[in-house]
Each structure stands twice: as structure tokens, then as C-alpha cells.
Amino acid sequence: MKLKHWEEALRLIEGKNFAxxxxxxxxxxxxxxxxWVDHDGELIIVNTAEGRIKLRNVTKDxxxxxxxxxxxxxxxxxxxxxxxxxxTKKGAEEHIDKMAMxxxxxxxxxxxxxxxxxxxxxxxxxxxxx
Amino acid sequence: MKLKHWEEALRLIEGKNFAxxxxxxxxxxxxxxxxWVDHDGELIIVNTAEGRIKLRNVTKDxxxxxxxxxxxxxxxxxxxxxxxxxxTKKGAEEHIDKMAMxxxxxxxxxxxxxxxxxxxxxxxxxxxxx
Numbered sequence: 001m002k003l004k005h006w007e008e009a010l011r012l013i014e015g016k017n018f019a020x021x022x023x024x025x026x027x028x029x030x031x032x033x034x035x036w037v038d039h040d041g042e043l044i045i046v047n048t049a050e051g052r053i054k055l056r057n058v059t060k061d062x063x064x065x066x067x068x069x070x071x072x073x074x075x076x077x078x079x080x081x082x083x084x085x086x087x088t089k090k091g092a093e094e095h096i097d098k099m100a101m102x103x104x105x106x107x108x109x110x111x112x113x114x115x116x117x118x119x120x121x122x123x124x125x126x127x128x129x130x
Numbered sequence: 131m132k133l134k135h136w137e138e139a140l141r142l143i144e145g146k147n148f149a150x151x152x153x154x155x156x157x158x159x160x161x162x163x164x165x166w167v168d169h170d171g172e173l174i175i176v177n178t179a180e181g182r183i184k185l186r187n188v189t190k191d192x193x194x195x196x197x198x199x200x201x202x203x204x205x206x207x208x209x210x211x212x213x214x215x216x217x218t219k220k221g222a223e224e225h226i227d228k229m230a231m232x233x234x235x236x237x238x239x240x241x242x243x244x245x246x247x248x249x250x251x252x253x254x255x256x257x258x259x260x
Contacts, residue, residue, distance in 0.1 A: 018204050020150035020197055022160035025211075029193040030152035030160045034207050063159040067150055071204075074148050077164050081155075 005128040009078045012068045013039045016103060021046055022065035023057035031057060036099045037068060043085065044123040047096050050116050058084040064123055082125040092118035135258040139208045142198045143169045146233060151176055152195035153187035161187060166229045167198060173215065174253040177226045180246050188214040194253055212255040222248035 013019070019037035022030055033054055038045040044066060048055050058064060062084035069077035096118045100109035112118075143149070149167035152160055163184055168175040174196060178185050188194060192214035199207035226248045230239035242248075 018199070020152075020162050020164075022150075022152040022162035022195070024158070024160055028154070028158055029211065030154055030162075030195040031209070031211065032150050032152035032160075032162055032195040032197040033209055034150075034197055034199050034204060065152070065160040065162040067162040067164055069148070069164050071201075074164060074201075079161070079163055081159065081161065 003125055003128050005078060005130055006125070008130070009068070009080060009125070009128055010039060012070060012076070012078050013037050013044065015070060017068055017071045019046070019066050019068040021054060022067075023054045024061045024063060025053075025057060026060055036103050037066070038095070038099065038102075042124070044080065044082065044125060045095070046121040046123070047092060047099055047118055048121055049113075049118050055087065055119055055121065058121055059087065066123065077130065079129045080125045081127045082123045084121055085124045086120070086122040088120050088122070089117050090120070092120045095120060133255055133258050135208060135260055136255070138260070139198070139210060139255070139258055140169060142200060142206070142208050143167050143174065145200060147198055147201050149176070149196050149198040151184060152197075153184045154191045154193060155183075155187060156190055166233050167196070168225070168229065168232075172254070174210065174212065174255060175225070176251040176253070177222060177229055177248055178251055179243075179248050185217065185249055185251065188251055189217065196253065207260065209259045210255045211257045212253045214251055215254045216250075216252040218250050218252070219247050220250070222250045225250060
């Protein structure tokens with residue numbers, strides 16, 4: 001079943017646009033942080049790293065929200081609510097290079113830290129509004 | 131007591147930059163929405179309207195998060211967590227005109243709806259990170 005506005009969400013995600021990811025702190029209060037964003041056709045993908053607050057948050061409570069607007073026209077926007085269905089290191093190192101190319105035109109992500117693995121957060125959207 | 135990074139937050143808020151406001155839905159899940167943003171030197175101010183989900187949310191649970199990045203350099207960003215200390219109609223109609231000027235160069239906000247009042251959401255920041 002395709003969600004309403006999903007195609008528009010895909011176009012915004014494919015553009016060089018930042019998303020804002022909302023997660024829940026351990027006490028249930030909200031946290032919002034700008035992120036690079038990707039999708040695999042079904043799930044929204046955010047690349048984070050071990051030790052980050054947002055990773056800890058979604059591990060505790062998988063409910064998230066994502067907003068994304070067109071960098072060239074912020075009034076073209078999409079609001080998404082959804083659930084993290086997977087966090088995985090699999091493919092995450094290659095994926096951060098893909099993101100570095102998309103957002104910075106770099107063949108390889110240059111800011112990796114030794115001993116800290118990248119982690120993919122995969123989000124299944126449940127509701128999309130404009 | 132001045133919070134760390136507060137001056138940087140003020141500069142970003144004063145720029146023609148969008149904020150992303152994170153609130154809590156009635157079931158405790160996060161919601162994130164791009165907003166115009168202002169401050170009064172102490173509090174962060176978001177102008178919304180009666181009937182909006184974010185207003186309902188902060189009335190139920192005042193805990194919020196705000197992220198804001200420089201539209202011209204998204205890597206210059208500020209993450210704020212805080213609490214809504216007031217929601218008020220007082221000054222909200224004049225304030226939405228101020229926001230229309232800041233963000234759209236319009237002397238008067240042209241999208242008002244008859245019978246729906248504007249409401250100011252005033253947020254006291256408790257923690258700011260970069």
C-alpha cells in the first residue's frame with residue numbers, strides 16, 4: 001500500500017535537501033537534528049554512527065518524525081511520521097560515501113573516526129502530510 | 131544565566147532561516163514541522179494558529195525541541211531543547227506580519243483565515259548544542 005504523498009517525499013529525499021529527524025530522549029522529550037537523508041524505495045534511511053544520541057534514542061523508542069523541505073523552496077515540504085524498523089552496520093560505510101557524494105561531491109566521506117562504526121537507521125513511514 | 135551557544139542561536143534565529151520544531155503527539159510520539167522563528171532575547175517564539183497540531187501538542191506536553199541551520203550553510207546549525215512557557219494570542223496578529231516581512235518581504239501576512247486567531251508559542255531553552 002502506497003502512502004499518500006510518498007512520491008513527493010521520494011523526490012524531496014532524492015534532492016540535495018536536508019531532513020530533520022525527530023526522536024525521543026530517554027525521558028520522552030523530543031530531540032530534533034538535521035541529517036542527510038536517503039531512501040531505498042520503501043524505507044527512509046539516515047546514516048549515523050555509534051554513540052550518537054539519536055541512535056540511542058531510536059533503540060529505546062523507535063517512533064520518529066522526519067521533516068524535509070526543498071532547500072531552494074522551503075515552502076515545498078513534507079512531514080513524515082514513522083517507526084525505525086532496523087538499525088544496522090551492514091552497508092553503512094559504503095552508504096556514508098554515497099551521502100558524501102550526494103551532499104558534498106566527495107568520493108569518500110572524509111570525517112570518519114577510527115573505531116567508530118557507521119550505522120544505518122531505516123524508517124518505515126506510517127503517515128505523510130504536507 | 132546565559133546558556134552555552136545562546137548567542138549563536140540568536141544569530142541563526144535572526145537570519146532568514148527556518149527552524150524545525152519538534153513536539154510530542156498525544157501518544158508521546160514525535161512530530162517535526164518547519165516553522166518561521168523569532169526570539170525576544172530570552173525566549174524562542176513560533177507563530178502558529180488555533181487548531182494546529184503543534185499547538186495542541188504543546189498544550190498537552192510543553193516539552194519541545196528546535197533545530198535551526200543557516201540556509202546558506204546547513205552545516206552551521208544549532209539544536210535546542212526546551213519548554214513552552216506560554217501560548218498567547220496577545221501580539222500574535224502583529225507578530226505574524228513581522229514574520230511575513232522577515233521571510234517573504236510582505237508588509238502584511240496575506241494568508242490569514244477568518245475566525246482563526248494566530249497564537250504565539252514561547253519557548254524557554256534549557257539546553258543548546260551544536
